[in-house]
Amino acid sequence: MTRVKLDDFLDKPEFYRDPYPVYHELRASDPVHWSEIMGSWVLTRYDDVVATMRDPRRFSSAGRHALSLDRLPAEVRKRAKPIYEHYAVGMIHADPPDHTRMRALVNKVFTVRAMESLRPRVQAIVDGLLDAVQGDGEMDVMTALAYPLPVAIISRILGIPEEDNDRFRYWNEGVNELTATGRTTEANLARGLPIFVNMRAYLRELIEKRRRDPQDDLLSALVQVENGGDRLSEEELITNYQTLITAGFETTMNLIGTGLLALLLHPEEFSRLQADPSLAEPAIEELLRYETPFQRNWRVAAQDVELGGKQIERGQLVAQMLGAANRDPEVFPDPDRLDIRRDSGRHIAFGYGIHFCIGAPLARIEADIAFRTLLQRFPALRLKHENVDWREQIVFRGLNSLMVEF
Numbered sequence: 001m002t003r004v005k006l007d008d009f010l011d012k013p014e015f016y017r018d019p020y021p022v023y024h025e026l027r028a029s030d031p032v033h034w035s036e037i038m039g040s041w042v043l044t045r046y047d048d049v050v051a052t053m054r055d056p057r058r059f060s061s062a063g064r065h066a067l068s069l070d071r072l073p074a075e076v077r078k079r080a081k082p083i084y085e086h087y088a089v090g091m092i093h094a095d096p097p098d099h100t101r102m103r104a105l106v107n108k109v110f111t112v113r114a115m116e117s118l119r120p121r122v123q124a125i126v127d128g129l130l131d132a133v134q135g136d137g138e139m140d141v142m143t144a145l146a147y148p149l150p151v152a153i154i155s156r157i158l159g160i161p162e163e164d165n166d167r168f169r170y171w172n173e174g175v176n177e178l179t180a181t182g183r184t185t186e187a188n189l190a191r192g193l194p195i196f197v198n199m200r201a202y203l204r205e206l207i208e209k210r211r212r213d214p215q216d217d218l219l220s221a222l223v224q225v226e227n228g229g230d231r232l233s234e235e236e237l238i239t240n241y242q243t244l245i246t247a248g249f250e251t252t253m254n255l256i257g258t259g260l261l262a263l264l265l266h267p268e269e270f271s272r273l274q275a276d277p278s279l280a281e282p283a284i285e286e287l288l289r290y291e292t293p294f295q296r297n298w299r300v301a302a303q304d305v306e307l308g309g310k311q312i313e314r315g316q317l318v319a320q321m322l323g324a325a326n327r328d329p330e331v332f333p334d335p336d337r338l339d340i341r342r343d344s345g346r347h348i349a350f351g352y353g354i355h356f357c358i359g360a361p362l363a364r365i366e367a368d369i370a371f372r373t374l375l376q377r378f379p380a381l382r383l384k385h386e387n388v389d390w391r392e393q394i395v396f397r398g399l400n401s402l403m404v405e406f
């Protein structure tokens with residue numbers, strides 16, 4: 001059997017429209033696969049992905065960005081030093097005990113109760129956004145709802161002034177240049193680095209302001225929070241705060257966009273949800289499984305490890321393909337079928353283990369209110385074009401635009 005090579009697909013637009021056939025082939029023929037272009041092992045089996053996520057001792061979260069940059073020429077790497085330093089101190093890129101300490105501090109302010117209290121605000125924002133397009137007969141769901149909703153909510157929680165909300169897209173583009181393409185190049189660096197530096201300067205200033213004049217927001221709480229004598233250092237604050245911003249909206253935006261598209265492409269599921277809104281909860285889990293918004297996570301082998309018959313060397317990158325794992329037929333029978341009534345509870349769209357997504361309750365609330373309100377207010381919602389505009393990158397699965405009529 002000729003083995004499929006992921007590298008042959010990374011420049012093909014059709015791969016990004018539907019990557020799952022390639023992932024199925026990889027899983028069947030070479031589930032622990034080496035990608036030269038990504039510079040990492042690529043895992044597509046559910047069990048392998050979970051095994052690496054539950055084992056931070058052997059599969060570390062630290063140093064991931066540094067490694068992806070190691071392939072750049074030395075002088076370029078020198079320029080990229082601020083990126084290494086930035087990511088090195090954040091919770092998402094830390095192992096225990098640092099991770100445990102930071103997560104405990106952030107958990108103190110990012111509670112399920114605090115998130116639940118946001119429901120009325122989420123509803124008001126969704127209503128306002130949909131009021132604005134109701135009379136138009138059509139909308140681009142991405143710009144009308146999927147993008148502005150999570151941005152408004154996360155800025156509210158994090159205390160970013162409303163007039164600065166436009167910066168999110170710009171920052172996100174910069175951070176994505178550096179992290180989301182799956183391959184850092186000189187060109188990505190030239191585009192992303194100035195934005196990155198600018199974002200850090202903004203956040204540092206905002207933190208200073210909150211230190212001097214605390215407000216009713218998460219940043220002020222994070223600046224003050226202490227746990228057994230511990231608090232976040234200024235550098236830790238900046239990095240964790242940046243993670244909350246970018247992790248908090250790109251993924252949620254994609255869930256709303258690709259989730260709605262999946263429903264529109266499966267009219268029987270759409271109608272089922274419309275007829276019985278109590279299905280929203282399982283439907284959202286199924287949509288998270290079916291079009292996993294954050295598709296490629298990664299770890300670094302902290303020691304030589306054998307996995308699936310392959311020898312992974314200490315210091316090598318391991319890409320955990322969450323979208324592929326969530327379509328593993330060993331765990332989800334008939335995985336390419338969207339079925340909002342199926343039990344998707346084992347999906348790993350929010351990760352697994354100690355780094356399990358801290359924002360999962362918030363993302364679920366936003367998706368719940370967005371889908372319920374959309375289906376209720378626009379019962380005849382349909383796609384405007386057959387061709388939808390997928391983003392061509394492997395880390396996040398999302399749409400550039402989604403035109404619908406109603």
Ligand code: HEM
Binds near residue numbers: 252293297298322358
């Ligand atoms: C549909 C929406 C979302 C998806 C699919 C998602 C996915 C994920 C995944 C897969 C991880 C695990 C990363 C790892 O193991 O290295 C993660 C971690 C994280 N997520 Fe989310 N996320 C979403 C929404 C959010 C939101 C709304 C926030 C914040 C407001 C957020 C903040 C974080 C943070 C801070 C971490 C790191 C936790 C840690 O390292 O302990 N995410 N997310």
